[in-house]
Each structure stands twice: as C-alpha cells, then as structure tokens.
Amino acid sequence: MSNAQQAPLKIAVAGLGTVGAGVLKLLDAQASLIEQRCGRRIEVVAVSARSKGKDRGVDLSKVQWFDDPVAMAAQSGADLVVELIGGSEGPARDTVATAIETGKHVVTANKALLAVHGTEIARKAESRGLTVAFEAAVAGGIPIIKGLREGLAANAVSEIHGILNGTCNYILTEMRTTGRDFADVLADAQALGYAEADPSFDIDGVDAAHKLAILASVAFGTPVDFPSVYIEGIRQVSAVDFDYADQLGFRIKLLGIARRTDAGVEQRVHPCMVPKTAPIASVDGVFNAVVAQADFADRVLFVGRGAGSGPTASAVVADLIDIARGRSTPTFGVPADRLGAATPSPMESRRGSYYVRLMVVDRPGVIADIAAAMRDQNVSMEQFLQRGRSPGEGVPVVLTTHDTDEAAMQRALATIAASDNVLEPPRMIRIEQF
Incomplete structure (x- = not known):
C-alpha cells in the first residue's frame, strides 16, 4: 500500500485542558498540511476529560467521549493515545500503562510521569514494538x-x-x-x-x-x-x-x-x-x-x-506526524535495555565559584572573622564588596570566591552563620562560567 493509500492514524486524546484543546485545534487547522507531510490523515476518534459540557472551542460531536481515560485507552479502537492529563501517578500513569498493554503507541507531554517512571515505561513499550514520544514534555515548542x-x-x-x-x-x-x-x-x-x-x-x-x-x-x-x-x-x-x-x-x-x-x-x-x-x-x-x-x-x-497552547501542541503533533510516517526511535535515544x-x-563534589551575601554588624574584626572561616576551609576570596558604613548596625557585605569544592563552601558558611555578628542566614548563589 502506498503512502497515499494508507489508513488514517487513529488517535485518542486524554485531557482537554489548554494543551489538549490546542492539539485538537492544530490538527483541524493544519489537516491538509499534516496529511501532505506524512502521507496519511491523523484522525481523532476519542477524547476524555473531566467535564463533557465545557466549551473548548472545538467540535467534539463526531468523536467518542469517555469519562474514564483508562477505559478510553483500552476500548477506543485508536492506534495511539495522547496523554495530556499530567502527574506522575493516578489516571495519567494508568492511561499510559493501559495504552501500552493494549498495543497502542503513546505521545505525552507529562514530564513528571517520565521523570519518575520513564525507564519502566520505555522498557514495556519497546518490548512490544511500540513508540513512546514526548517532545512536548521538555521545553514546550523547542525541539x-x-x-x-x-x-x-x-x-x-x-x-x-x-x-x-x-x-x-x-x-x-x-x-x-x-x-x-x-x-x-x-x-x-x-x-x-x-x-x-x-x-x-x-x-x-x-x-x-x-x-x-x-x-x-x-x-x-x-x-x-x-x-x-x-x-x-x-x-x-x-x-x-x-x-x-x-x-x-x-x-x-x-x-x-x-x-x-x-x-x-x-x-x-x-x-x-x-x-x-x-x-x-x-x-x-x-x-x-x-x-x-x-x-x-x-x-x-x-x-x-x-509553554503555552500553541508551542506545546506543536510539539505533540510533531510526534504524531513522526509516528504516522512510521518513524520509530528508542524512547531515550538508546534501547531501554541498553x-x-x-x-x-x-x-558536595560540585567545584566552582560562589557569590555570598551577608548581613553583618558593622564593627572591627568582623571581616577578618569571615576571611578566617573561609581560610580554614581553604576557600579563597576573589572579590569583596561593602556598601557604606553604619557602626554598630547591620550592613550588607558581598563576596565572591575562586573555584572551590561545594562541601568546603558549605562548611565555611556554617561557621559564618553561627557568628553573633551575622544577623541573618548567608545567601549563596553558585557562579557558572559558561
């Protein structure tokens, strides 16, 4: 069968929030372009969401409605399930698991699910010859x-x-x-x-x-x-x-x-x-x-x-087009079992430079004590800034360090924080020299 004669890729969409509604709108608006680029239509055959009556700006009269996304994954007759529910557990995880168990590809924007269960999901899908695609899960519209x-x-x-x-x-x-x-x-x-x-x-x-x-x-x-x-x-x-x-x-x-x-x-x-x-x-x-x-x-x-409806929907549909074309790549770039x-x-083993902001009592010897705490941990100061004077009162002091180990820096800050001359917890920001 040539590409022009291929049957549509039938999809079921779980979750019709901002991104889910955006996916349906994009598929409708770009239907001709998508068919031209992948040689077959992408057809929405079922949807699931918490509220059926909500106006989402798309016509749902011709698609099958499911209150339960897990039932939709099992019963809809789709080739692929798009999971846009969110969360690492509950309906999102169960919907993806059911889709894979019943032989359906998965496209998801769910970073929490993949961060917690991604390797397990990849192994199960790849063992069944199925694709799990997730371009929309990281950085929205950026490929x-x-x-x-x-x-x-x-x-x-x-x-x-x-x-x-x-x-x-x-x-x-x-x-x-x-x-x-x-x-x-x-x-x-x-x-x-x-x-x-x-x-x-x-x-x-x-x-x-x-x-x-x-x-x-x-x-x-x-x-x-x-x-x-x-x-x-x-x-x-x-x-x-x-x-x-x-x-x-x-x-x-x-x-x-x-x-x-x-x-x-x-x-x-x-x-x-x-x-x-x-x-x-x-x-x-x-x-x-x-x-x-x-x-x-x-x-x-x-x-x-x-983020946003358009960029994220664009990433979801890009994955749908890949699967409609028959392109398959291991979920994380390497087969899951490898x-x-x-x-x-x-x-604690991070090595680099640091910015530290302190609020200290303005009295003689305070800066020497700070320098000593740094010296005792072999931390070398690079720059030191103090704005104005206020004898006996609190003044902000800022310093930066040369490269040092995180563990040493934390020990130095703990010593400084314990001083009666330091009025609030030290604020530290790591410096990255890209």
Whole structure:
C-alpha cells in the first residue's frame, strides 16, 4: 500500500485542558498540511476529560467521549493515545500503562510521569514494538528531544544546561528589570497566568528538575534518575542580589545542569549567576533555552517558548506526524535495555565559584572573622564588596570566591552563620562560567 493509500492514524486524546484543546485545534487547522507531510490523515476518534459540557472551542460531536481515560485507552479502537492529563501517578500513569498493554503507541507531554517512571515505561513499550514520544514534555515548542536524540545522535554529549521553567525565568527577569522583590513579581505572574495559584512546583525547582532528569537520560544514554537531582528554587533570591550581580557582570537564572564528571553524572537545579556575555544570559521572560555540549558538533543552543497552547501542541503533533510516517526511535535515544547505569555525582563534589551575601554588624574584626572561616576551609576570596558604613548596625557585605569544592563552601558558611555578628542566614548563589 502506498503512502497515499494508507489508513488514517487513529488517535485518542486524554485531557482537554489548554494543551489538549490546542492539539485538537492544530490538527483541524493544519489537516491538509499534516496529511501532505506524512502521507496519511491523523484522525481523532476519542477524547476524555473531566467535564463533557465545557466549551473548548472545538467540535467534539463526531468523536467518542469517555469519562474514564483508562477505559478510553483500552476500548477506543485508536492506534495511539495522547496523554495530556499530567502527574506522575493516578489516571495519567494508568492511561499510559493501559495504552501500552493494549498495543497502542503513546505521545505525552507529562514530564513528571517520565521523570519518575520513564525507564519502566520505555522498557514495556519497546518490548512490544511500540513508540513512546514526548517532545512536548521538555521545553514546550523547542525541539530539544529530537535535537539531542536524532540531530546529535553521532555525538557524545558531555553537558547540557538550560532555562527549563518559563515561570521562574519571567519572575527573575522582572525582578532584574523593575527592581521589585520576589513576592510582588510572583503575584503579578499569577495574575497574568504565568504562575499557578499554587506555584510551588515551578518556583521550588521541581518542574525544571523533572525536565532535567529526562534530558540527562537522552543526552547521556542513562536511565532516568530523578531522585539524584539536586533541587533548589528561587524563593531566596532578593532584589538586592540583582544589583550586586549587575555590578559583578552577571545575570541570575534558574538553571538545570547535567554534566559528566570524574565523580559521575551531575544533575542539579538551582539559581546561578552567569556572565552577561553567555548566550543564555540574554534569554528573558517566559522563554526557555537549552545548551548542549557535544564532541563533534561543539556547543548547540536551542531557544523558544517553553509553554503555552500553541508551542506545546506543536510539539505533540510533531510526534504524531513522526509516528504516522512510521518513524520509530528508542524512547531515550538508546534501547531501554541498553541504558547504561551511571554513578550520581553528589552536590558536595560540585567545584566552582560562589557569590555570598551577608548581613553583618558593622564593627572591627568582623571581616577578618569571615576571611578566617573561609581560610580554614581553604576557600579563597576573589572579590569583596561593602556598601557604606553604619557602626554598630547591620550592613550588607558581598563576596565572591575562586573555584572551590561545594562541601568546603558549605562548611565555611556554617561557621559564618553561627557568628553573633551575622544577623541573618548567608545567601549563596553558585557562579557558572559558561
């Protein structure tokens, strides 16, 4: 049978929120283009969501409705299930498992599910000759999964880092450009719809960590290892830190960083100071960016919108087109039974420079005590900044260090924090020299 005569790819969509409705709209608007590019139609035969009566801006009268997405995965007669429910457990996990058990391909945007259960899902799907595709799970409309898994397939990737959460990037950008503090900007982000009513997953770094765990698996050919990701959010970043960062030639970004080191595979999410000259420093607002360091292709930068109906739906449908064309790639770039276990590199072994902000009593000998605490841990200070004098009162002091070990830095900070001359917990941001 020629491509022109192939039967439609029948799909069932679980979850009709912003992305699910966007997928249906895109499939309808681009139907002719999609058929031209993959040689067959993509036909929606069933959908499932919590509320049947809600107006989603698309005609659902000709598709089968299921209240239960798991029943839809089992009974719809589809060739493929699109899972857009979200969450690592419950209906999302059960829907994907049922789809695979009943011989259906899966396309998902669910980073939490893949971060926690991705390796298991890949093994089950690949053992049945099925495809699990997830371009939309990481960085929205940016084709980073295909870029790593296919575009850089001939390369060994040694490092990947990026801005993986648009909410945090928006908040940090607004703090830098307006001088407002975190709580004020977060409230605005919620009013604009950039942050959820409960923003914890975003601002505490968990969302970015889910995505980083997936990227590290694809980049390094290792099982997904979310529990080994070090996670630190942006709640403690203050407006004053942006002033000092600007003086020191840095921008502040929440980054996900995965890197092969002599100690193993590093996976960490935390605020970073990066040089203003680094390409990633200029990526602002709700945009995402990912940088991959490859041995033959060298450094590759991907930038685009990391969320939203259009970009995310575009990524979902790109996966549908691949499957409609008959293209199949191992879920994480390497067959699941060949993913090579890697030793996690603990955060304590991270080596680099640091920015530290202290509020100390302005009296003789305080700075000498700070320097001694650093010296005792073999931490060398590079720069020291103090604004003004206020004898007997609190004054802010900022220092940066030369490269040192995280463990030594933490010991030095613990000593400093215990001093009666230090009025609040030290604030530390890691410096990354990209």
